Amino acid sequence: MTLSVWRFAHLALAVTASLFLILASATGIILAIDAAGQKQPAYTNSDFEKLTLAEVLPVWRQNYLEVTEVTVSHNRFVTLKGFDEDGNEIDAYIDPKTGKVTGKPEAESSFIKWVTSLHRSLFMHEAGRLFVGINAFLLILIALSGLALVLQRQKGLKRFFTKITKDSFAQYYHVVLGRLLLIPILIIALTGTYLSMQRFKLFPEKVQNHKEIAFPDEAPKAQDIATFALFKQTHLADVQKIEFPFDTEDPEELFTLKLTDRELKVSQFTGEVLSEVRYPTTTVLETLSMDLHTGRTNVIWAIVLGIASVSILFFIYSGFAMTLRRRATRIKNKYKAEEATIVLLAGSENGSTLGFANAIHRQLPAAGHASYLAQADDYTLYPKATHLMLFTSTHGLGDAPSNARKFLSLLQKQPQAQNIEVSVVGFGSKAYPDFCGFALKAQEILDGQTWAEQLLPLHTVNDKSATEFTNWVTAWSAQTGIALATTPALYSQKPKKLQRFKVVSKMADDHTFILTLSTPWFAKYTSGDLLAIYPDDNTERLYSIGKVKRRVQLVVKRHENGLGSGYLNSLQTGDSFKARIVANHSFHLPKKPVVMVANGTGIAPFLGMFAHAGKRYDCRLYCGFRSNTTLTEHYRSVATAQMLKHHLKSFHMAFSREADSMYVMDLINRDAAFFASHLEAGGIIMLCGAIAMQQDVETVLETILASQNKQPLSHYKENGQLLADCY
Amino acid sequence: MKVFYKLCLALLLLASFQASAQTSKYKCLLQMSNYIGEGAYITVSLINAKGEYEKTLYVMGDDAQWYNSLKEWYKFYSKKPKLSAKTGASVAGGDRSVTVFEIEDSKIGKGYKLRFETAVEDQKYHATDVEIPLTAEGLTAKTDGTGYIRYVKLSKQ
Numbered sequence: 001m002t003l004s005v006w007r008f009a010h011l012a013l014a015v016t017a018s019l020f021l022i023l024a025s026a027t028g029i030i031l032a033i034d035a036a037g038q039k040q041p042a043y044t045n046s047d048f049e050k051l052t053l054a055e056v057l058p059v060w061r062q063n064y065l066e067v068t069e070v071t072v073s074h075n076r077f078v079t080l081k082g083f084d085e086d087g088n089e090i091d092a093y094i095d096p097k098t099g100k101v102t103g104k105p106e107a108e109s110s111f112i113k114w115v116t117s118l119h120r121s122l123f124m125h126e127a128g129r130l131f132v133g134i135n136a137f138l139l140i141l142i143a144l145s146g147l148a149l150v151l152q153r154q155k156g157l158k159r160f161f162t163k164i165t166k167d168s169f170a171q172y173y174h175v176v177l178g179r180l181l182l183i184p185i186l187i188i189a190l191t192g193t194y195l196s197m198q199r200f201k202l203f204p205e206k207v208q209n210h211k212e213i214a215f216p217d218e219a220p221k222a223q224d225i226a227t228f229a230l231f232k233q234t235h236l237a238d239v240q241k242i243e244f245p246f247d248t249e250d251p252e253e254l255f256t257l258k259l260t261d262r263e264l265k266v267s268q269f270t271g272e273v274l275s276e277v278r279y280p281t282t283t284v285l286e287t288l289s290m291d292l293h294t295g296r297t298n299v300i301w302a303i304v305l306g307i308a309s310v311s312i313l314f315f316i317y318s319g320f321a322m323t324l325r326r327r328a329t330r331i332k333n334k335y336k337a338e339e340a341t342i343v344l345l346a347g348s349e350n351g352s353t354l355g356f357a358n359a360i361h362r363q364l365p366a367a368g369h370a371s372y373l374a375q376a377d378d379y380t381l382y383p384k385a386t387h388l389m390l391f392t393s394t395h396g397l398g399d400a401p402s403n404a405r406k407f408l409s410l411l412q413k414q415p416q417a418q419n420i421e422v423s424v425v426g427f428g429s430k431a432y433p434d435f436c437g438f439a440l441k442a443q444e445i446l447d448g449q450t451w452a453e454q455l456l457p458l459h460t461v462n463d464k465s466a467t468e469f470t471n472w473v474t475a476w477s478a479q480t481g482i483a484l485a486t487t488p489a490l491y492s493q494k495p496k497k498l499q500r501f502k503v504v505s506k507m508a509d510d511h512t513f514i515l516t517l518s519t520p521w522f523a524k525y526t527s528g529d530l531l532a533i534y535p536d537d538n539t540e541r542l543y544s545i546g547k548v549k550r551r552v553q554l555v556v557k558r559h560e561n562g563l564g565s566g567y568l569n570s571l572q573t574g575d576s577f578k579a580r581i582v583a584n585h586s587f588h589l590p591k592k593p594v595v596m597v598a599n600g601t602g603i604a605p606f607l608g609m610f611a612h613a614g615k616r617y618d619c620r621l622y623c624g625f626r627s628n629t630t631l632t633e634h635y636r637s638v639a640t641a642q643m644l645k646h647h648l649k650s651f652h653m654a655f656s657r658e659a660d661s662m663y664v665m666d667l668i669n670r671d672a673a674f675f676a677s678h679l680e681a682g683g684i685i686m687l688c689g690a691i692a693m694q695q696d697v698e699t700v701l702e703t704i705l706a707s708q709n710k711q712p713l714s715h716y717k718e719n720g721q722l723l724a725d726c727y
Numbered sequence: 728m729k730v731f732y733k734l735c736l737a738l739l740l741l742a743s744f745q746a747s748a749q750t751s752k753y754k755c756l757l758q759m760s761n762y763i764g765e766g767a768y769i770t771v772s773l774i775n776a777k778g779e780y781e782k783t784l785y786v787m788g789d790d791a792q793w794y795n796s797l798k799e800w801y802k803f804y805s806k807k808p809k810l811s812a813k814t815g816a817s818v819a820g821g822d823r824s825v826t827v828f829e830i831e832d833s834k835i836g837k838g839y840k841l842r843f844e845t846a847v848e849d850q851k852y853h854a855t856d857v858e859i860p861l862t863a864e865g866l867t868a869k870t871d872g873t874g875y876i877r878y879v880k881l882s883k884q
Contacts, residue, residue: 066754068825081825087752087884089827113790126849201763209761243823246756246880256823 006152007402010145011323017138018316020122024135025312027119028188032306034112035295038075045097048076053231053239053257056096058224063099064090071241074297078236079105082244096236133196139189146178170318177311184308191289198289203282210265210275219251220269228271234259260287331358331373334365340372342482343385343420347376347392347404347438352464353427357391359491360473363484376404381414387455387480388420390442393427398437408445421455421480422446425472429463436460455479463582466492498534498578499523503571504551509629512601515568517552519581525552527608528587528725533579535567542582543568544601544688544725546608552581555604555631587725593618593683595675597697599664600625602689603635605725611638613647618683624654624664624693664693665700675701676708679716687724694726749832752884753866757843758823760877765848766817767875768793769856770800771828776838784828784841786810788817796846799854820875827884835861845875 014021045051060067060080067082078096083089093103108116121128153175154160161179197203225231238259245253245268254274255266261284265275295302331354337343344361348354357373364371372382376392395401400408424446426439436458443458456479459472466488473491477484501517508514519525530542531554541564546553559565571577589609596606596619603623610619621639625632632653642648652671654662668675679685685701687694702713716722759767768788775781780803788794795801804810818824828841843857853874859865859881869880 069823083754083827083884087827107789246754246825247882 006145006148013138013142014319017135020135025309027115028309029306030115032302036299036302045095049237051236053234054226058226059099067244069243072239136189136192143186170321174318181308181311184304187292191293194289198286208277210277213274215252222269230271333372335370335372337372338383340370341384342369342371342387343382344373345376345390347401349393349395349401353391353393376407379407379410385420388422390424392439394438398434400438411445416451419451419453422452423456424458426460498580500576501579502576503573509631512557512631514555525581528605529584530582531579532582535563544605546604548608548611555601557601587723590684596621596686598623599689599693605688610642610647615646619648620650622652622664622667627657628655665696668700672704676704676710685722691726694724750829753828753881754884756825756880758877759818759820762820762875764850766819767845767847768817770797770844772842774840774842783812786812786814797844800844
């Protein structure tokens, strides 16, 4: 497959660095947990920020025979080294305000030391560090090429965080998580690289030394350290380390203050700064990199780093899963382009469309036809071709998939010499706007070519349906007389990961039943989505679902010998089965006033919608059934309860086979003025149920709108005010 | 005869007891020079008059896998690789370390020396960075180093 440069770069880099990255992120997770945990015993004082050296130094000196050194760690623990009144060595955490010992610094466990060493040098010392550094740099490139891929896919920065088309679990979460964790991963990679470069002295380091200090032979008169101006101004929070004079009488002995940005030599008698050295930028950057890379200064950041490390492992898995899937549909041609009589072109983003093309391509040579399969972008002249097929998916908003970007312009530049019979098959999902948008464009351009003769009109395949595809195969075979297999199973691409659903309850009357299903915890869906079930290997049946109390609810009509309904009806409470949820974005509850119109089982999504609607929504329900049964009584009680909660504004029910036979259309006619004004005010009408009901309702609405002198129904349809999910 | 042996033994025990009891604490300041590189591994050893290692007083550097970089000392250490000496962290360029040793008074003025041995990852090894004779003056003076150590200063506590 012709992959974009960015995808190729992204993959090549990932392959190179993956082994190391698995190791680095696995150890990184452990170190992040350790860093997050380190903050736990809080040895610091709550007044820490306010304390100045002038306040604390005299306290420390009072508490101990001698203080030799005090360090303030990045997590604000203060460690004092010195000697107690009995001359015993002290090396402990102290409360900086009182000077009292609060805890013992714990040595890093040998396990963490081992993990750290593995993380930074793979136990290979310098060579290992170099290798790790290079890989950290590769991670920067991977993150950047990944960013480029997302930008390309989403068509620019503005749409960076808009929705991603879900194709497979691996692909979807690779992009979704990639967008979210790009920044932390980039920071990890940049800081890791910097630390390595620093380590190998790739930056000129200007070490400034303290100037020679001229010491007097005799010690000046000692002043109280609490009165030193410098100590009064300096906060403990800005200190990394204080070295105390070794000998309190020696004039050459000084205080050494290592602050966050500079180091000072201070006279122990007068508090005068005798020498000052600012740290070079490289040191400041190194500290910053260390803080950012290890998360040692902030628990939350440490947790973010841990999550980013986990995600790198996931990216490696999902990235390779995607690549393997793409590789699975590689092209093998027996004949060359110039010899081919039948040419198949595939425009495929993730390889599944190519899979369909390949399934046709493989059958042809056996039947004695020289077939040739190519990427759409490899379009060229086919001097012997009599038939051409274009199989193409659509990327983003009606754009070409990645291997068909140049196809349309090539088509116009290179007209074929002889007439060729052409058929276009578009693949896509009706869950998105611009269904098969690119196939449509390609068909238009092909229609404009003098050499191209349309063999069949544009055929579309929704959600990789093998049945819909075989419809085209049958038609093409009939037209050309070339026999092709028409068993859907041959073309069926395995349904995407199925999830297990369990029947929680079942409620039934003579014709209809309601199934309530529990889902896996991670299933994401909402009312109006569809449940795809598989009664046998090559049949997929879709049911509209409502989300009621975090359960999937579907209403099913029992059909004599119905494949789907029979299958569902055979399920008892406690049974579980495999199915998947298909997002149906065009039939989700809009945030505008809505009139819901349903007949029969079409009520299912609405039962879920107003249960979750809340008072912000403005919902009304019109529904029609055959007769009054236990189920319709159930709907009535649910609707009444929702009206009491103000989730539903009004509720109207019609029965066609009871006394005063009424259809839902009669209800609409009764409230004609309301429907007209509702549409005019921009309100939405949602229809769910039988196709016949949809047609009837549309006719009734046409009449109403005409009689009320409003715009025709088509106007509101174009405006997206009429949503339908009918079958 | 028996009585004589017992007496000898008693005397010997007493002598050794006294010898070990009579120790003094010395505070030691170790100031590193501003070299560039990793933290230095440093050992402080007691060397007898024959120039042999007798005892390890202090080890700075807490990862045993690097001990072999202190070559001379490692020969002594590897014979009996159990450290009774104090251990601490390695010391980086420009840093200082303050610690306390206990030295038997009987060893002073007997030709004993304190040897500071230093090694830095991927850099030169100094077998005798600093050597201080165990004499009354040696134990109070400031001694300059020849390698990573700028100077060592001792004072009796």
